[in-house]
Amino acid sequence: MFEKAQGEKVTLPCTFVLSEEDEGPLDIEWVLIPADNQKKEQIIIMYAVDRIYNHYYAAMTGRMQFTNPDPRSGDGSLDILNLKSADTGTYQCKVKKAPGVQSQKIQLTVLVKPARTKCSIEGSQEIGNDIILKCASQEGSPLLSYDWRRVAGTQELPATSVLNKNTGELLLKNASQDYSGTYSCVASNRVGTDECFVELNVTPPINTAGIIAGAIVGTLLGLFLLAFLVFCCCKKHREKKYEKEVHHDIREDVPPPKSRSSTARSYIGSNRSSLGSMSPSNMEGYTKTPYSQVPSEDFERTTGQNPNFAPSKGKKLFEAVCPLGNSEYSVMR
Known part of the structure; x- marks a missing residue:
């Protein structure tokens, strides 16, 4: 054979x-x-x-x-x-x-000789953790055997390590910083060998509390900034809406109506001026007309029928314009 x-x-x-x-x-x-x-x-x-x-x-x-x-x-x-x-x-x-x-x-x-052998690390490289060094050949006839060793120093494996020659896994229990260094894996069968290397760096645990606190603070700041931006956008939107409403509500100014008292004054003033201009010399053209007195009951009935007419104010206004007394003249409006 x-x-x-x-x-x-x-x-x-x-x-x-x-x-x-x-x-x-x-x-x-x-x-x-x-x-x-x-x-x-x-x-x-x-x-x-x-x-x-x-x-x-x-x-x-x-x-x-x-x-x-x-x-x-x-x-x-x-x-x-x-x-x-x-x-x-x-x-x-x-x-x-x-x-x-x-x-x-x-x-x-x-x-077939072992070939394309690869080394890898599984697990967090922190003090106190269990770390697994893996070794596997992509090519090679069975039966393959794997062996680990340290490159520097005495080349002896840590005391807590456990090696499986068939699977190529090296378990490092409760790792410490002393375990850091370069490790070599040799894959072999009856016709040849192949080798790969991996660098192990055991570090102190990461301050997860600080990382979590930083993440929370960053999240809160982000939410606050987002809320501020939303508030600014809403405020800007309301201002634009208000400006549009005010613009559409602008109307042409209408002069206020004159009060009744000012109208009465102007009317009285005009009539006084017209009456004041009448003198014996310029009254010759006017015809004397006898004055017919309106019965008081008819006057009261007429004014009562008009709810918008104020008798007291109208009487005063009429007397102010045309005092009756014993005058023979009447002014008709």
């Missing part, structure tokens, strides 16, 4: 000794036996009638050859170059020279 790493070279041995009784032609044949017994054997390379035939198996074209260019010397070993994981399987060498026949089976396992 052979175990090789992917990309390497392997030589599968096949030596033989011919007998004097063997008189027929020499045939050397290499075949790949499938894992499924229902399938036929696959010829890889063959030597017959002093010629080499290596075009039977396309998956290995250009990657296989006889170790000895002249297999008749008793060495029919096979070289396989640049191994791949798909090359894993059972190979058989057959040597024929009539009447003798010899065969030999060889198990080949192609393993």
Whole structure:
């Protein structure tokens, strides 16, 4: 049984000794036996009638050859170059020279080295916390094993650490600042190794109370600022609305009505001026008309029928304009 790493070279041995009784032609044949017994054997390379035939198996074209260019010397070993994981399987060498026949089976396992190994940290890197260092390879044949160590100093892991070689996890319990430093993880299997590094920095706990208080204060300030902006916007909106209402309510000024007393005064003044201008010399054109006195009951009845007429004020006004007495003249309005 052979175990090789992917990309390497392997030589599968096949030596033989011919007998004097063997008189027929020499045939050397290499075949790949499938894992499924229902399938036929696959010829890889063959030597017959002093010629080499290596075009039977396309998956290995250009990657296989006889170790000895002249297999008749008793060495029919096979070289396989640049191994791949798909090359894993059972190979058989057959040597024929009539009447003798010899065969030999060889198990080949192609393993993949660990590769693309990554290191990471899980958990808060604060004093007193449990921290997990993780290590995992993206490639590699099983069984993979992981090992952690510190790069600087004694390279010894902390006393509280717990290592799981199968999963690659390193648990650091109740971490302290002394745990800070560079750690290395080595992933390995039977054919190779791969390594990654991670930097651990254990720090004092963060003052969460101060952060929370700051967040609360900041939130309150933000709410206050928002409320102030809303208040300013509402105030501005009300001012604009009030200006529009005042603008629409402006009307043309109307002069106030004259009072009845001022009207009466003007009327009295005008009549006095007209009466005062009458003299014996300029009254000749006027005709004397006897004055008919209105019965008091008729006057009272007439004024009573008009609710808007004030008898006392009207009488005074009439007497002021035209005093009756014994005058023979009357002024008709």
